[in-house]
Amino acid sequence: MTVTAPGRVELTALTTGDGTPLKLALAQATRRARRRAFLLVCPLLLFVLVTFAVPIAQMLYLSINNPIFSQHMPRLTAYLQANPVRGVPGEEGFAALALDLIDAKKNRTAARVGVRINYARAGSISLFKSTARKVRKLTGPPYREKLLKINEDWADLHLWRVMERASSSHTLSFYAAAIDLTYDLDGNLVQVEPERRIYVLLFIRTWVLSAVIAFLCLLLGYPVAHLLATLPLRYSNLLMIMVLLPFWTSLLVRTTSWIALLQSQGVINDLLVLLGIVGEEGRVQMMYNQLGTIVAMTHILLPFMILPLYSVMKTIPPDYVRAARSLGATPLTAFLKVYFPQSVPGIGAGFLLVFILAIGYYITPALVGGSSGQLISNQIAFHMQISLNWSLAAALGAILLFGVVLIYWLYDRLIGIDNMKLG
């Protein structure tokens, strides 16, 4: 309690031994402490920046920026920027094209430009390559006539529209491709042909399967976590090791052991046949389909559900449930009204953790998913490693990232992120 003394107006400022005002000295000291703290965190901050923030930013940039065309076809790019395509251009446009192709032949970049155009118009790789092989014929004007003589596809209006879009290095066309859209002849966004639609289906499948897996993990993990939290120490330690042991085992080993167990000539099917439950002909297909993906991923991600649940349940005092029981609650009521609400932060953390890990998984579905168990991450890997359409891979990855951020935001809105406990 403070007592004010209205009579005393003069207050001599407090000073330290060497005469500096105490306030200033304190400010200096805290600043020094803060600086030291910052220096301590600095390595981690730099590490996170270099290995996490920068690559993600680069990836996001890659999804809207593809300079291959403008870089290797500078004259044509300038022409297309100045003259919007209304029909197949005249001599001026073809001259720019021809001169760029001559340079491209020299620099061996014609095929690379062809690949870029091929994303939107099949058959363009060979058009660019075969024309580049014959640039010797392009000694001088009229270029239009000469190019059309080499290959009449150069008069294709669709090709020119695609080149026009590719000429601006910043584009949203990869995002369009990532949700199965493409540009038609008039430049409107339309769905691609039914037999080429894939990404929307895979996004939906990825989200649904991830939710199913997270839910299965919760169903299987909740009782285990409860046991872990309530058993006497010597039993719970043993149980803990059993939970952690698979966690320490390589992902590939666990996935391949599921293959050994579940394949149609595998252990489980052999057992079923031996017991006479199914005949030799009726072996159950449990692998190379969605079921395989769900089973293997649920097993692999289970520890990520159990550990946060356990750490939350450990802090729930057993007295509360006992008190509820002594006041006449049935075991079920006591659980639902007293225990369960207190474990919700762990459920939230575990569910979110498993869900987010699941939507990015690709090795396990690649190995055990067959065709129906493939996820969007397998397509991202395909475009990163095989087709090397990195811009499309980046766009697919960015959509996935936005989805995760959305989930996080929704969770914060509905339950509150403060309420989540990871351990």
Added chain:
Amino acid sequence: MNMSRLMASTVLVASISLGAFGVSAGEITVMSWGGAYTKSQVEAYHKPWMAKTGNKLKSVDAPNPAAPIKAQVIAKNVSIDVADVEFSDAVRLCDEGLLETIDASQLPAAPDGTPAIKDFIDGALTECAVASIVWSTIYAYDHTKFKGKKPATMADFFDTEKFPGKRGMRKGAKANLEMALMGDGVPAADVYKLLGTKAGVKRAFRKLDQIKKDVVWWDAGAQPPQLLADGEVAMTTAYNGRIFGAAVGEGKPFTIVWDGQILDLDLFVIPKGAPNKDLALDFIKFSTDTQRLADQSKYIAYGPARKSSAALVGLYQDGKTKMGPHMPTAPDNMKNALLSSLEFWADHDSELNERFNAWIAAN
């Protein structure tokens, strides 16, 4: 912490490691396809080259080396010196400026003095690549699984009523679409003409639809013999050398069906910016001489890419199996064979694979 001592020890450690690096400079990294194929290269090329030159060679594997090469060169972080790639990939990567050029006139001549350019079979030398083998995609079955009539034609592969059981196929458009058309009765000579049209592609996918629910998809060449051996599939497409290795080398009950086989070449290439370009070239020159190419057929049933090697092809490493009839190029095996079209796949690879992926992902 004594700063100058720290500095001194850092410099010391750095110079030692640099010194160590200098000593082991004669090392190249060679990327291939793994399994029995890599093993045959290790025996026929890698070991003799290391013994002759004293250099070291690190062998690494990938399901298809063309993909990591392209990624490495684009990312400007190349660690591979020599890679073994398919024909269409060799041409495509070269066209995209991702490979070093190889001057074919530097390659050793045949023993009788025929220059290399004349000695290699047609198409085996390109601007950036030197072929080593002729290989083939075939289908094979476990003959203990079919008691009565045995599969004999491409159509039988797609006929799950006559020959019930799961099928193994490579997860990719290449070879599968051609086989689908041949299985639908299209003669080998017309396959690419038809596949270049919308209707042809549709027909191929319709054929694949018939067996889609029975297919187990594989990625790496070592998988199909494993799938057959596990009884996971009744028949599977595969690279002929892998099946030969399992059947003759390990005594597995596998039989190859040569009808509708798809021939291809494998070539050595040097990625652009390879760290040890000169050694890489030396390795390629050594490995593609007449004797070495013939040596490889001792370990795997792929045909040598030099004409002069054919006479030197003899027995399998077991010392009793004649390799001749097991080669994809043996006259008996060539009755209905298709030569993989590099132009077609260079053009339609991304489009058809995209469509194939969409087809495979849809239920």
